[in-house]
Amino acid sequence: MINLGIIGTNWITHQFVEAALSTGNYELTAVYSRKLERAQEFGERYGEVEYAVDLTTFFGISHMSTVYIASPNSLHFEQAKQAILAGKNVIVEKPAFSTPEEMDEIIHLANEHNVFFFEAARNIHERAFKTVADFLPLKDQIIGADFSFMKYSSRYDLVLDGEEPNIFSTHFSGGALVDLGVYPIYAALAWFGMPKESHYFGKLISTGVDGLGIGILRYEDFDVSIRTGKIGDSFQQAEIYLDYGTLVLNAVNSIEEAVFHDRNHERQEKLPIQQVENPMSEEADAFAAVIMNPEDQDLGVLYESWVELARNVNQVLFDMRKSAGIIFDADKK
Missing domain, CATH: 3.40.50.720 (NAD(P)-binding Rossmann-like Domain)
Known part of the structure; x- marks a missing residue:
């Protein structure tokens, strides 16, 4: 226990x-x-x-x-x-x-x-996420992707009233990219690996953080676009473009449906996605497996892959913030 x-x-x-x-x-x-x-x-x-x-x-x-x-x-x-x-x-x-x-x-x-x-x-610990990973082909068959996670935060009302809530504060390392954009970035890096370049074009608000923005992750042969925000809502689905069709997801932060459409518009394939009652139960279970079985070599390899992925996501978030001119207090230490 x-x-x-x-x-x-x-x-x-x-x-x-x-x-x-x-x-x-x-x-x-x-x-x-x-x-x-x-x-x-x-x-x-x-x-x-x-x-x-x-x-x-x-x-x-x-x-x-x-x-x-x-x-x-x-x-x-x-x-x-x-x-x-x-x-x-x-x-x-x-x-x-x-x-x-x-x-x-x-x-x-x-x-x-x-x-x-x-x-x-x-999101990376959900079975639905692995179902998509297992479906995806080799990277040389991927030609692009568009991921979006943008949801209006009621705390932005406080910003409009002249206040500075934590999630919109440079002092507390806030903003749309790090709060919501982290999900599509995790998805991209988990599925496609570390990009060669990363760029972010953010709309900065009065507190100095980004309210919304568009990011580009550049890979060897394709790009992934990232749209994120906390001062507006997006209802876009996520799409992964393959050289023989398109995989459409309801989202990448919490996958509830995934459907592949072939290039000739003749076939659709719905991936077997199972819902869980609490969206955090799968990550809690995954962490417990590692903690309770420290000598298990396979789990040890899996754990190290999570750590390396976390390191890479952190670097990409930092590079994207830097490209957009978003400076946290933590950057000055």
Whole structure:
């Protein structure tokens, strides 16, 4: 059983905890919040849970083995570092870290202290994602792709009123690209590998981050376009163009349907996609398999592939931000 502690008391943390408990491999052990009342309000539905309002006390809980971190983006690095130094595995909500330097240091520390680091990019752990991966041909038969994830955030209303919520703040490493664009970038890199070049054309808002934008990932023989945003809505499907047809997905962040259309418009093939009740249960199950079987060589190879993918996604996000002139406070450290 994995004794889980959590940092961050928002809706996504509830969703992860419920997903983790549903696998039968986790038990919620501890909740951290700067305010005791908020921690207790979060944990009351889960039975007996320990609470902490300072991180030293929280990481000092000896029987807590794994920490899920869903705090504001810019806080992930220091919290993950402190957890690893305390001997805890870390599951860090995407985007895990602000810069490649932060990512490299956490990967190094995790290896040095013999613990696991996972970035909680749930889409790549879904069975539907693997179904698409198994269907795709070799890269020399791919001629392009268009991925989109753009959803209006009610917190943008606060920006319009002159405020600066965390998700739209350079201080907290926010913006559309890192919050939503990370999903299509993860999909592209998981399916097609590391691009040769990456570019981003972002619409910057008053707080200095991107409200929406269009990215280009350039591969040897094709390009992938990325559309993302938090100040508007997109209803576009995702498409992967092959030299013999087109694979149409409802989305890449959570695949519910995938249909292949052949080049001659004579045949359609619907891929077998199965839905799960909680979209985070498959990643929670995948992480548990690695944590509970540290000597399994096949799982070890799989884990290393996730770490390398996380490193590559972080680098691409950084390069795309740089090309758009988006500067986080973390970049200046």
